[in-house]
Amino acid sequence: MSARKSQRLLQARNNTPSPATARQTNTYTSRLRNSVKRNLNSSFGAIEEEDSISPRKQQRNHDSITNKTDETPTDLTLVINKKSLTCRRKCYYYETISDSDDDSPKKEELLVTGKRKIKTPLKYSEDMYVSPCKSLKVVINKLEQTPVKNKLLEKDTLYEIRTPKTPKTPKNVVAKSTPRSTIKLIREGVITPKVQSRSKAIDSENTPLKQARSQLHVSYVPLNLPCREKEHEDIFKFLEGKLLDKCGGCMYISGVPGTGKTATVTSVINNLIASAKTRHVPEFQYVNINGMKLTEPRQAYVEILKQLTGKTVVWEQAHDILEEKFTKKSKKMKLPIILLVDELDIICTKRQDVVYNILDWPTKSSTQLIVITIANTMDLPERLLMNRVTSRLGLTRLTFQAYTHKQLQEIVTKRLVGTNSFNPDAVQLVARKVASVSGDARRALDICRRAAEIAESEGDYTLVAMSHVNEALKAMITQPKVKAIKTCSVLEQYVLQAVISEVGRTGVEETVFSDVYKMLVSICALNGFTTVSCTVALRAVARLGACRLLLVDQKCHDIDQRIILNVSSDDVYYALKEE
Secondary structure (H helix, E strand, O other): OOHHHHHHHHHHHHHOOOOOOOOOOOOOOHHHHHHHHHHHHHHOOOOOOOOOOOHHHHHHHHHHHHHHOOOEEEEEEEEEEOOOOEEEEEEEEEEEEOOOOOOOOOEEEEEEEOOEEEEOOOOOOOOOOOOHHHHHHHHHHHHHHOOOOOHHHHHHHHHHHHOOOOOOOOOOOOOOOOOOOHHHHHHHOOOOOOOOOOOOOOOOOOOHHHHHHHHOOOOOOOOOOOOOHHHHHHHHHHHHHHHHHOOOEEEEEEEOOOOOHHHHHHHHHHHHHHHHHOOOOOOOEEEEEEHHHOOOOOHHHHHHHHHHHOOOOOHHHHHHHHHHHHHOOOOOOOOOEEEEEEOHHHHOOOOOHHHHHHHHHHHOOOOOEEEEEEEOOOOHHHHOOOHHHHHHHOOOEEEEOOOOHHHHHHHHHHHOOOOOOEOHHHHHHHHHHHHHHOOOHHHHHHHHHHHHHHHHHHOOOOOEOHHHHHHHHHHHHOOHHHHHHHOOOHHHHHHHHHHHHHHHHHOOOEEEHHHHHHHHHHHHHHHOOOOOOHHHHHHHHHHHHHOOOEEEOOOOOOOOOEEEEOOOHHHHHHHHOOO
């Protein structure tokens, strides 16, 4: 390349203008800037310089001003066109109109805005009420008509006015609570369910047999319990001493079913409540839980807290509240608490945490909790409970022996005082029959009540004799369950006896097949029956379960199968008793 050609290219490159950056770029040209300036001057009524306006445009502006002088201007505002960045003047004025026929003065009726005519708007004085909606529109219109240089400030101002803030709720106003369900209100004790009124009144006990049937019912509470005076005195002295000494303690009561354990404790509690009213003993709170009424052992926490405070919570929260109440040294209880735990063997689990906690709370120095436990087995603490649980149970134990036939006869006779409806020989027959089987006072009362119903069918004033008692006993023996037991095979009857013996040995209604089989081997050896294998015994248990004489676990069919007796032990005794 020649030197002349290279010099020409270099000179052309130096003369080329560099590309404009973002800062150097000017979006407003000189023509647009002059247009905006003229519009602003004209909108504000400013007069442009004579040299910058042509003569023809000066004449046009002068004509427009002279034409508008005849009209009455009322308001002058600016309207900004945001798209074209221009302003124009907006003038409101009234036009006077007169009627040619009438010489009445002129009236201002129309408002002229440019070329459009609208009706005269209503003007509000300061004394008149203006709705908030209209006043808000007026403010927004004024803001829109007034030019604002800062666009962001204009948006924020209009947004705050168009969207007013939600008023805050005062702190002193209590918010209404959400309506709760009826079941929850019933659990908390706020409302109580209503019982429908009877359509027919209950028959009055106007005959001796009706009065006898009422007093022989198991739910009837007599004034005093016969044949349990010594046990009543021992329990009363124990509770009275703990209340006066202001300390806690535990007492374990055992005995076969139907010996009056719960009834005696309830009678003692009623006597203590009467003594507390006369200020002989300090006031106390009474809590009663029954293991048969609980769906699971840990629901005992929920029931205790409900009776103490009236609140129903989950068992975890109830356990935490009771643990804090009974173990905190700073918080001492206002009143001592007497806790009755009936059917203790039902709430015994493998962990035994529920029983341990209930028996451990009375040992705390800051707690005055007195616990009375009731079970059917005398040696339940040594057989089922751990050493740490047994040590907290203490040495205060009381055993209720089974009733003899003389005690049963005395109990039934005192229930029938004032009726003169039973023959003494009939009462003695019932007492001996029941005492030979189980000694259960409830069974004796049921037999006497059934005998009274049979005698009442013959006449309202019939005396209950031995024939009525024998008929009642025959009706009990001829029950479907008793008939089913009689028709069972010898092996199945021995299995039932083995289950009853195992339940009596452990004191727990639920047993395991392995323990029942050991007891079955012993019974077969005593009766000279050939010992059977586990497979044959499992088949016998399955047949008894199909007849609903036993409740068996359907998911397990081996030696760990759980078994529960589904009939009364007295029915088994009556069915298997030799004639």
